[in-house]
Amino acid sequence: MRAAICEELGSVVVRDTAPPTAGPGQVLITVEAAGVNYVDALFVQGRYQIKPPVPFIPGGEVAGTLPSGERVLAMCGLGGFAGRVAVPAASAVPIPDELDFARAATFTQSYCTALFSLRDRANLRAGETVLVLGAGGGVGLAAVQVAKALGARVLAAASTPEKQEAAREAGADAAVGSGEDLKAAARAWSDGGVDLVYDPVGGALAEPALRSLRELGRYVVIGFASGDIPCLPLNQVLLRNRAVVGVDWGAWSLRNPVDQRAQLEELLAMVAKGDLSPVPPRTAPLASVAEVLDDLLNRRVVGKVALLP
Numbered sequence: 515m516r517a518a519i520c521e522e523l524g525s526v527v528v529r530d531t532a533p534p535t536a537g538p539g540q541v542l543i544t545v546e547a548a549g550v551n552y553v554d555a556l557f558v559q560g561r562y563q564i565k566p567p568v569p570f571i572p573g574g575e576v577a578g579t580l581p582s583g584e585r586v587l588a589m590c591g592l593g594g595f596a597g598r599v600a601v602p603a604a605s606a607v608p609i610p611d612e613l614d615f616a617r618a619a620t621f622t623q624s625y626c627t628a629l630f631s632l633r634d635r636a637n638l639r640a641g642e643t644v645l646v647l648g649a650g651g652g653v654g655l656a657a658v659q660v661a662k663a664l665g666a667r668v669l670a671a672a673s674t675p676e677k678q679e680a681a682r683e684a685g686a687d688a689a690v691g692s693g694e695d696l697k698a699a700a701r702a703w704s705d706g707g708v709d710l711v712y713d714p715v716g717g718a719l720a721e722p723a724l725r726s727l728r729e730l731g732r733y734v735v736i737g738f739a740s741g742d743i744p745c746l747p748l749n750q751v752l753l754r755n756r757a758v759v760g761v762d763w764g765a766w767s768l769r770n771p772v773d774q775r776a777q778l779e780e781l782l783a784m785v786a787k788g789d790l791s792p793v794p795p796r797t798a799p800l801a802s803v804a805e806v807l808d809d810l811l812n813r814r815v816v817g818k819v820a821l822l823p
Contacts, residue, residue: 650677
């Protein structure tokens with residue numbers, strides 16, 4: 515089979531390799547699409563907190579078929595950028611008819627992170643206002659849709675007009691350029707301050723986003739796609755009784771597989787009912803994996819990308 519292999523940190527090569535076999539308790543998935551996430555790029559660069567020994571096949575999110583022909587999606591951690599991958603049988607989840615393989619392969623991480631963060635960690639309530647940073651990326655677009663499904667109003671902050679338009683099409687009520695005065699724009703839009711900030715970006719936007727919160731507002735830390743981990747002024751947390759909420763959905767999902775499965779099935783049911791409509795990702799052949807990872811690291815991607823092995 516063809517696979518993208520990280521033989522030395524910082525690069526990937528696509529070549530033929532022996533296909534995996536399913537061990538006890540596992541199933542073999544023929545991969546029709548593999549979602550590409552920021553964490554995959556960090557694995558290849560050796561910048562993630564988990565550092566697998568080289569060589570390894572990156573790719574943690576796939577959709578494809580079982581030998582029976584059933585369509586499934588799965589989180590596999592590593593090994594997804596290949597023609598086949600073996601996963602625990604419990605990790606293979608049926609795909610609803612409403613999702614094609616590309617959208618199914620780019621669904622789990624972004625949408626589960628959004629639901630876990632907004633509802634379970636930050637207690638988002640219907641009628642509240644949410645400022646989503648990085649709203650034109652895959653994680654941001656999922657947050658826009660999940661927040662809307664939970665009954666919130668959403669202000670999307672994105673770096674380019676193209677990304678702002680993508681956020682509006684995903685359901686955002688309004689959009690603002692990240693180069694604008696974010697605090698002033700968010701306070702004006704929300705009549706004094708937003709209830710919640712969803713931040714997968716970090717960097718220079720963090721402090722003005724924190725200052726845009728109203729009384730009892732919550733600042734949700736998802737990640738640092740900008741590459742810079744911000745230092746927040748804690749007096750701005752103390753003032754107006756604000757809270758900072760950390761989210762590590764990946765670690766939580768590994769520790770709580772039963773709850774994670776229930777959460778994923780709930781989200782897929784929302785897709786089947788029409789409450790969520792994931793944006794179709796850009797697709798690329800497996801041979802383009804190095805270019806796609808570079809685009810992700812440099813924040814040139816609108817929405818998500820799926821590789822087609």
